[in-house]
Amino acid sequence: MSETPINRAVWSARDIRETTRRLASVREAALSGEPPPDGPSDAPRQVISESWLRALGSGVDPERDSQQRLLSVAELEHRRHNSQLTTVLPVLYDGLLSASDAAQQIMVVTDADGRVLWREGCAPVRRMADRLGFDKGADWTEGVVGTNAIGTALVARRPVLVHSAEHFVRAHHQWTCAAAPLHDPGDGRLLGTVDISGPAHTFHPTTLPLVSAVARLAEGELRTRHQQSLERLRSSAAPLLARIGGRALAVDPHGWVAGVTGMTPTDRVALPKAPEAGPLWLPRYGMCTLEPLPGGWLIRVGRQEPAAGPSRVLLDVSGRDGASITVTGPVGGWSHELTPRHAELLFVLATRPEGRSAAELAQDLFGDGGRTVTVRAELSRLRRHLAGLLAHRPYRFADGVQVELRLPATPVQLLPQSTAPAIAAARRG
Incomplete structure (x- = not known):
């Protein structure tokens, strides 16, 4: 429909009415298997x-809305938390809202x-x-609506206007x-x-170019954040890589390489979806051993010793x-500063080695066992x-992780800014 106002710079009210009428006729003809009316x-x-x-x-059904099955609140929060788009919401809001x-x-x-994760705008x-x-939570794929x-x-993998x-x-x-569409700049x-x-x-015809431009800005922000996270990982991994006698790599959670020693540099390692510390076979490298790093993994190639995992954790509150955690492994150690919420969580886990459920942790932190979504999100971070x-x-x-807890001189000084019930109880002794 090359002559319709869809391709014009300005739409009048008459244009919109005429285009809507023509599109309806074209749709009816197409759905009935007839040629276009004109x-x-x-x-x-x-x-x-x-x-x-x-x-x-x-x-x-072209004549009837489908019955939507919205995501549960817990599933919606889980998807939001695990979406890389969370980090670029400010860019999207600033550019479009x-x-x-x-x-x-x-x-x-x-x-x-x-699935609709966020929806904002005119009430x-x-x-x-x-x-x-x-x-929010609705399924807006072609197979449903x-x-x-x-x-x-999502299907065409390019910006689309539907009028x-x-x-x-x-x-x-x-x-x-x-x-x-929004893509991961690292792997597409x-x-x-x-x-x-x-x-x-x-609607205005410049909306599609605007949406496309803001999407590119968001992808640029993702690219910048990715490079910054690799730089942070590179800095923390450098002392460890310098002390390793064999071959090793420092990679982020998605396998992007921040540093190597004893081998030719590469861009990325194929990690499993949910890697765990310990022995692991990796394509190209064979048997390896994974150790956690702040923001990634240390991969030691050809090393399978059970002692490769972290041997000691010092939680300093x-x-x-502020609070910090220091991890000491076979080739050295690293430290990570904790947010107040993460300090509370780790303190509870350090004092309850048998473990806590999400509901118990919600009670420990908020005095409300129903706030499990928040707890799971914080633990995922x-x-x-x-x-x-x-x-x-x-x-x-x-x-196998040995945990040492470093406490203040008097209980009343424990995480003084915290209002969590578990911390308040610990202060009372």
Whole structure:
């Protein structure tokens, strides 16, 4: 539909009405297997026609909304916490939220599965979206809701605009949306999408270029953060690598290499999805041994000694200005400064070697056993720095890890800024 206002710089109200009418006619013809009403020049755009065919093949009803099964609160929080997009939300909000709100639209961020993780913007439009099931936790893939900017961008792997009756499901014809995919700059992996949606009559054709530009800014921010994390890992790993006599690598949790010794440098190591400290066979390197580092792993190539794991952990909560953890292994040690919440968690685990459930830790920290989502999220963050040192089911220090607790001179000085019930009880002795 090369002559429609979709490709114009400015839309008038008349343009929008005329385009909506023509798109509806084109859709009806396509779904009934008839040629476009005004001939080949009025055929739908290729990205739309291909999406319509996929929706038909998936059994989506073009005349009826699907019943959405939203994610549970716990699953939504889990996905948010584990999404790399969490770190670039400020970039997305700064670039799009004020513009979308002023234009009576909403901004949506999804994960790679098409699940809505965040939704912000104009309150009346959010209520309109609610009636379509377009809420946090909803599945907005083509196989569930048919052609739409989010689901179609996930398939096409490029920015997509879907206007009015280009949507497969009739109830969505009142909407226009523009979405751009977001990728991991390191390996190209699809992370999700960012989308602007709203009533068709409020939409402006510059929205898609804007969404695309902000998506590129967010990917640039991810690239910068990745390089910064590798630099931090490189700094902490350098003393250890200098003391190792054999071959070794320091890698981040995704296998990106921050430093090597005794071998030719490489960019990345193929790690399993959830590596653990100890012996591990790796492609290209054979049998190796993994030791945790703050923000990654030390891989010792060709070493399988059981003693390779961390032998001692010192949790220092003796100071008034902060807490730290020091890990001593066969080739040396490293330290990591703890956030106040992580200091509380590790103190509880150090004093309860038998372990604690998420509900028990929620009671220890907040006096509310129902706050398990927050506890699991904090422990997940903590395990990024202390991989291999912590076990779960129940949460505890891993078997074989020797834990030493360094306390203040008097109990009343223990983590003085903390209001956690478990810390308050420890101060009382």
